[in-house]
Amino acid sequence: MPAGRTPRPRLPTLSCVVPCRNEVANLALLLPQLTAQLAECSSGWEIVLVDDGSTDASAALFDEWSTRPGIVVLRLSRNFGKEAALTAGLEASGGEVVVMMDADLQHPPALIPSFVRYWLAGADVAYAVRANRQDESAFKQWGSRWFYRLLNLGDRFEVPPDAGDFRLIDRAVVQSLLALPERNRFMKGLYAWVGFDAVAVPYLPAERAHGASSYRPLRLVGLALDGLTAFTTWPLRAVSAVGGLLALCAFLYGAYLTLVYLLYGHVVSGWTTIVVGLMLFSGIQLVSIGVLGEYIGRIFEEVKARPLYIVKKLMGRGLT
Numbered sequence: 092m093p094a095g096r097t098p099r100p101r102l103p104t105l106s107c108v109v110p111c112r113n114e115v116a117n118l119a120l121l122l123p124q125l126t127a128q129l130a131e132c133s134s135g136w137e138i139v140l141v142d143d144g145s146t147d148a149s150a151a152l153f154d155e156w157s158t159r160p161g162i163v164v165l166r167l168s169r170n171f172g173k174e175a176a177l178t179a180g181l182e183a184s185g186g187e188v189v190v191m192m193d194a195d196l197q198h199p200p201a202l203i204p205s206f207v208r209y210w211l212a213g214a215d216v217a218y219a220v221r222a223n224r225q226d227e228s229a230f231k232q233w234g235s236r237w238f239y240r241l242l243n244l245g246d247r248f249e250v251p252p253d254a255g256d257f258r259l260i261d262r263a264v265v266q267s268l269l270a271l272p273e274r275n276r277f278m279k280g281l282y283a284w285v286g287f288d289a290v291a292v293p294y295l296p297a298e299r300a301h302g303a304s305s306y307r308p309l310r311l312v313g314l315a316l317d318g319l320t321a322f323t324t325w326p327l328r329a330v331s332a333v334g335g336l337l338a339l340c341a342f343l344y345g346a347y348l349t350l351v352y353l354l355y356g357h358v359v360s361g362w363t364t365i366v367v368g369l370m371l372f373s374g375i376q377l378v379s380i381g382v383l384g385e386y387i388g389r390i391f392e393e394v395k396a397r398p399l400y401i402v403k404k405l406m407g408r409g410l411t
């Protein structure tokens with residue numbers, strides 16, 4: 092433990108936020124485990140289940156569980172995505188600390204007591220990091236390695252690779268996260284951006300118990316673009332740099348051709364050069380416009396200032 096951490100004297104009241112999209116089979120397994128676990132490591136608890144537009148049979152399960160003490164169900168009006176669902180859960184939570192976890196049993200509830208121990212020792216955030224990524228496809232491993240490299244190019248804060256949403260955060264951190272006004276909520280970046288004293292807790296992610304992950308490769312690419320545009324501006328600079336460099340080359344080449352003409356009087360023939368040059372430069376221009384477009388699209392999303400999510404129904408009673 093680094094110096095400067097003040098231990099906290101007693102167990103916290105704890106909210107557990109679980110975003111769920113079509114997780115009926117998993118929730119039936121998770122909820123009994125979780126309720127047993129939370130009772131042991133808190134002085135009062137609630138589970139905030141955020142139904143992110145499920146289309147399976149989970150409605151009956153939510154109706155039944157929301158009558159039990161400590162279970163709150165937020166039904167969103169449609170699927171808003173995991174990041175929005177997490178924000179909805181954070182807003183509804185009332186505990187001194189909040190634990191966020193997936194519903195698919197990839198995040199073992201058994202890790203929550205060690206999160207709480209770190210909080211008691213004075214940390215503000217305890218986050219789970221995968222001890223390895225061998226369960227993932229080569230594409231996902233390679234993609235995430237590059238994504239974090241690009242994301243962390245020259246920033247004052249670092250987004251830790253291999254960390255996910257499975258974490259415990261103190262109420263002060265919750266408040267800071269909720270105060271951030273942006274609509275594009277790339278949570279892994281936001282956790283790093285708000286700072287605070289964080290401890291990494293290694294764990295081995297389990298297999299998804301039932302169903303399939305909703306993040307297919309194309310959706311992951313979309314998420315990566317959301318993250319990069321929300322937390323970096325270097326692509327814009329890189330595009331300017333490439334433009335500047337090419338302009339310089341073009342100028343030097345033009346000067347050389349003029350010199351050849353003046354000295355030797357012959358015009359260089361070069362249909363191929365022209366066509367190749369034309370294609371190269373229009374390609375680069377289109378890519379640059381694309382990069383600009385990615386940022387402008389995000390600005391458009393932000394200025395519309397629509398709410399992040401809409402709650403259709405709130406069931407059950409938690410800590411508050």
Ligand code: UDP
Binds near residue numbers: 112114176197303304
């Ligand atoms: N999830 C959600 N809304 C979505 C997609 C996913 O609330 O649009 C939830 C899902 O029910 C699960 C968690 O987010 O509890 C993680 O999803 P998943 O297991 O599909 O992602 P992965 O583990 O592959 O990252």
Ligand code: MG
Binds near residue numbers: 193195197299304
């Ligand atoms: Mg999963």
